Amino acid sequence: MIEVNHSKIKETNRKKIIGLLLERNEITKLDISRILDISITTVSTNITELKSEGIVEDVRSLESTGGRKAIAIKLNENCRYSIGVALTPNHIKISLVNLKKEIIDNIRIRHKNNGIEELITIIKENLELIIKKYELNDKKLLGIVFSVPGTVDFENGIIKYAYLLKAKAFNLKERFLYLNVPIYVDNEANLSAYYEFLNRKDMLKNLLYVSITDGLGLGIVIDGKIYRGDNNSSGELGHIKISINGKKCKCGAKGCLEAYTSMNSLMENYNEVAETHISDIYEFEEKYIKGNELAIKVLEEYLGILGIGISNLIMILDPSCIVVGGDINNLLKDKMVLLRESAYKDNSFTNENNCNIKLADFKESYLLGAAMMPIEEFLQIK
Ligand SMILES: [Zn+2]
Missing domain, CATH: 3.30.420.40 (ATPase, nucleotide binding domain)
Incomplete structure (x- = not known):
């Protein structure tokens, strides 16, 4: 038991030291000891170990406040x-x-x-x-x-x-x-x-990511870990049914959410009503950015359906944060209000204050x- 605790403390110290080195460009052992409140002997032991692994290196002498010269070390990021x-x-x-x-x-x-x-x-x-x-x-x-x-x-x-x-x-x-x-x-x-969670791990324990690209996926992080399901098949949000005998989905079934909310379906919806057809989501984006009324209408209808899918997620898992992203990122920038409205429209069990629906930082998270x-x-x- 003592052995376990000892190695746990050692691991924590090492983690803390690497964490500090990641934040600072150059730092002395003494400063590490002061900032982290770890004894200088422990810091030195850890630094020697990290040096032998090539993770840290000496950089130069730094004039410390007491006038003594001290060797600064830095993380060898490469x-x-x-x-x-x-x-x-x-x-x-x-x-x-x-x-x-x-x-x-x-x-x-x-x-x-x-x-x-x-x-x-x-x-x-x-x-x-x-x-x-x-x-x-x-x-x-x-x-x-x-x-x-x-x-x-x-x-x-x-x-x-x-x-x-x-x-x-x-x-x-x-x-x-x-x-x-x-x-x-x-x-x-x-x-x-996982990526979006890493960026918010100081604030959150759980996060859902709705991925909209060629398909529609869902990533679930619970207690800081990716939840995969007992059979590795969790998060198939794209294939929950939203219509009986609805649109045909690429998976072979009918009425799946993905058939209405993938990037492909957005283009299909546009092509159904437009005179000139488009074959690429970037063409759709261009039309939308230029203020094409048809593109705006198609996108708004699409967000109404996507909102239903997100509403279902909130009903089941009650998360405090849902991030939406993927190839849809550019189109969602000005439309998050509409998406939130749609997600909470018929939801009398929770509201926006409990669950924040956010746009992903990057489309390739x-x-x-x-x-x-x-x-x-x-x-x-x-
Ligand atoms: Zn399907």
Whole structure:
């Protein structure tokens, strides 16, 4: 028991010291000791350990207030990296981040969605390029996290079903084990929820993320952890039914929420009433920004339905924060009031003061969430 407590204290001290080093550019051991109220001996032991791992380094002598010179140390932010890889129906997106969670490199490759094997080839080529460019090895690279728009078996790194990528029961992790670093496969909405939660973790314990891209997903963070469900299938918000015998959904069923609220459905709705058809969500965005009345009307009707979906979520889980984001980000900027109105219109059980519906900071939160997960784990667990 004493042993457990001892290692727990050691872990907490180390975490606190790294936390402070992440905030400061340069700092002396004495200042660390003073600020964190940890004995100088403990600070020194930890710093020696962190130096041997290449995590901190000496920088220069600093004139301390007492006139004595002291060596300042700093975090070597480029001693560890991690990589996020997002598989989307049109792009492969890769981000490399360092220990300070700064984005060091970003790669974006457009593809024709000709099947998962073709995507694997593109990813392998580009990962190998990054690994070579930054001289990453199994010590420097903490892990690679794949973001997938579909259900996954997180434990085993398997894509269970991602119809947007035409992939079913596909072991993605297995294909990258040769890189000899930890490989994780997670759902896009989970990773977005994780990222948005990291940005608010001092204020919140729970957060829901409604992801609107080619599909409609939901990421659930409960007590600071991603909730995956007993069968890895939680958060399939897109496929709850909102209409009996309604619109056909890409999953094969009818009347799913996604059939009315994905980015695709927004374009379809516009094309149904417009004289000239559009084939890209950016064309819709352009029309909306220019004040096209039809585009505004279609978007407002769409938000009415999305609000119903969000209202259902609030009824079931009673969260204090729901973040909405994805490819819809730019369109939602001026329309959050309308979305909130729709979500609370027929809800006599709770109101806006209890649950804040917010717009995501970035439309690609999933990529940042993926890239940051191994770093966060490294900073937390060690
Ligand atoms: Zn469906």
